[in-house]
Amino acid sequence: MTGFTRLACAAALPAALMAAGAAQAQSADGFYKGKQLQIFVAGSAGGGIDLGARLLSRFIGKYLPGNPAVPVQDMPGAGGIRVLEYLATVAPRDGTQIGAFATGPLLDQMITTRQLSYKTTDFTAVGALEKDVSFCATWNTSPVKTLEDARNRVTTVGGTGAGSSTDIEPMVLNDVLGTKLKVISGYPGTQETILAVERGEVDGRCAFGWMSLNASKPEWLPKKMVSLLVQIGLEKHPRLPDVPLALDLAKTEADKQLMRVVATPLAISRPYLAPPALPQERTAELRKAFMAALADPEFRADFRKMTTEDPEPTDGATMQKLLADMYSVPQSVQDRLRNIVNNTK
Numbered sequence: 349m350t351g352f353t354r355l356a357c358a359a360a361l362p363a364a365l366m367a368a369g370a371a372q373a374q375s376a377d378g379f380y381k382g383k384q385l386q387i388f389v390a391g392s393a394g395g396g397i398d399l400g401a402r403l404l405s406r407f408i409g410k411y412l413p414g415n416p417a418v419p420v421q422d423m424p425g426a427g428g429i430r431v432l433e434y435l436a437t438v439a440p441r442d443g444t445q446i447g448a449f450a451t452g453p454l455l456d457q458m459i460t461t462r463q464l465s466y467k468t469t470d471f472t473a474v475g476a477l478e479k480d481v482s483f484c485a486t487w488n489t490s491p492v493k494t495l496e497d498a499r500n501r502v503t504t505v506g507g508t509g510a511g512s513s514t515d516i517e518p519m520v521l522n523d524v525l526g527t528k529l530k531v532i533s534g535y536p537g538t539q540e541t542i543l544a545v546e547r548g549e550v551d552g553r554c555a556f557g558w559m560s561l562n563a564s565k566p567e568w569l570p571k572k573m574v575s576l577l578v579q580i581g582l583e584k585h586p587r588l589p590d591v592p593l594a595l596d597l598a599k600t601e602a603d604k605q606l607m608r609v610v611a612t613p614l615a616i617s618r619p620y621l622a623p624p625a626l627p628q629e630r631t632a633e634l635r636k637a638f639m640a641a642l643a644d645p646e647f648r649a650d651f652r653k654m655t656t657e658d659p660e661p662t663d664g665a666t667m668q669k670l671l672a673d674m675y676s677v678p679q680s681v682q683d684r685l686r687n688i689v690n691n692t693k
Contacts, residue, residue: 378412378414378415379413379414379443379629379630379633380409380412380413380416380443380444380633381413381414381415382414383414383416383444384417384444385408385409385412385416385417385443385444385445386419386420386444386446387405387418387420387446387447387620388421388422388423388431388434388447388448389401389420389423389424389448390423390427390429390430390431390432390447390448390449390450390453391422391424391428391448391450391538392422392424392538392539392540393422394538394564395537395538395539395560395564396538396559396560396563396564396618397448397450397538397618398420398448398537398538399563399564400477400559400654401420402420403651404418404448404477404620404638404641404642405418405419405420406647408637408638408641409637410641411636411637411640411641412633412634413633422537424536424537425509425536426510426511427450427452427453427507427509427511427513427514427515428449428450428452428508428509428512429456431447431449431453432447432449432471434447435447435622435623436466436470436471436623437466439623441624441625441627442627443627443630443631443633443634445622445623446474446620446621446622446634447621447622449618449619449621450512450513450557450560450618451555451613451614451616451617452512452513452514452515452555453468454468454613454616454619454671454674455468455511455513455609455610455613455685456468456511457469458675458682458686459510459511459685459689460511460686461690468671469671470624471621471622471623471624472621472622472623472631472634472664472668473619473620473621473665473667473671474619474620474621474634474635474638474667475619475620475635475638475639475642475661475662475663475664475667476616476617476618476619476620476661476662476667477559477618477619477620477659478559478617478659478660479614479615479616479660479662480558480559480560480581480585480614480617480618481557481579481580481583481584481588481614482517482554482555482556482557482558482579482580482581482614483554483556483558483576483578483580483588483591484505484517484518484529484553484577484578485545485552485554485568485575485576485577486498486503486552486574486577487545487546487548487551487552487573487574488572488574488575489548490551490552490575492551492575492577493575494575495525495577495592497577498577498578499527499528500528501528502528503527503528503529503530503552504529504530504531504551504552505518505531505532505550505552505554506535506540506541506552506553507531507533507535507541508533508534508535508536508537508538508540508541509533509534510533512555513555513613514531514541514553514554514555515531515533515689516610516689517555517580517610518554519531520688521554521580521594522688523606524594524598524603524607525578525594525598542564545574552574552575552577557614557617557618558585558588559617559618559657562654562655562657563654563655566656576588578592578593579592579594580593580594580595580610580611580614581593581595581611582595582611582614582615583595594607595607602680602681602684605677605678606681606684609674609681609682610685612670612674613674616662616670616671619667620638622634631664635663635664635665638661638663638664639661639663642661
């Protein structure tokens with residue numbers, strides 16, 4: 349080695365050490381240092397999905413290395429499919445953008461007639477806030493007070509889009525239980541359907557999550573402003589023992605299989621998804637931070653104030669498996685659901 353080469357190497361050494369030190373510091377600070385984790389809400393402001401996302405945004409950042417800011421942006425439309433398609437085709441696949449959903453979009457691949465460039469199981473499951481049931485509710489001025497009433501007369505219910513649970517669940521109930529629920533679709537989100545119910549534009553709404561209703565309209569049940577016709581879930585909610593469970597009323601095994609498909613997403617209610625093909629390190633960080641945020645005592649206290657319940661989260665890995673299991677049901681069940689939703693029976 350010449351003297352000139354030794355001199356050049358000596359001069360380069362401090363720069364290399366400084367670069368290595370900077371890299372180590374960045375690694376210690378975390379990927380999210382100086383970045384944002386943006387949550388897109390597949391619904392409108394003030395709805396249960398929006399309220400849950402805004403609560404999560406206050407906590408999840410402090411459990412991510414680098415402590416990013418966590419802004420929330422509402423992106424209503426098409427029952428949540430707009431956000432699903434955004435994550436699949438536009439969002440960066442680096443862990444800086446995730447979506448908060450109702451359960452309906454989880455069934456999109458199974459029911460849509462559109463050509464999709466993605467599979468629901470391709471998305472990266474971050475976690476779900478709760479386990480829930482949903483129900484059909486009618487306003488106090490509606491003549492429809494019971495499930496039997498809904499079997500005997502046309503009952504209008506507000507919907508938020510073809511891919512949403514507000515549209516899917518009443519159609520399935522019509523097919524399995526013989527109700528006459530007529531979906532008035534196209535409302536942007538939860539709050540707009542609530543206003544439609546209160547104004548008498550529709551008799552009520554189906555796919556009202558127990559948690560969502562308590563978060564957005566906590567006075568409705570105590571003041572008996574609505575009647576609960578039927579609940580959808582894998583089992584009854586302990587606070588609703590007298591409201592019939594659709595799964596219990598299904599008569600054939602084929603009907604039961606269909607109701608289980610529709611009810612399974614409620615076991616991962618208020619799910620959070622990131623784009624497909626997220627780096628493993630980002631996936632692990634997001635999932636860990638999600639569960640840590642939901643275990644935070646202040647989060648749990650605020651969640652309880654908002655919903656009257658404790659959160660019952662599902663971790664991202666378990667949620668990923670549940671999605672895979674749901675899409676492994678027989679093709680005949682998937683075809684039946686698609687035909688019901690698209691009126692092609």
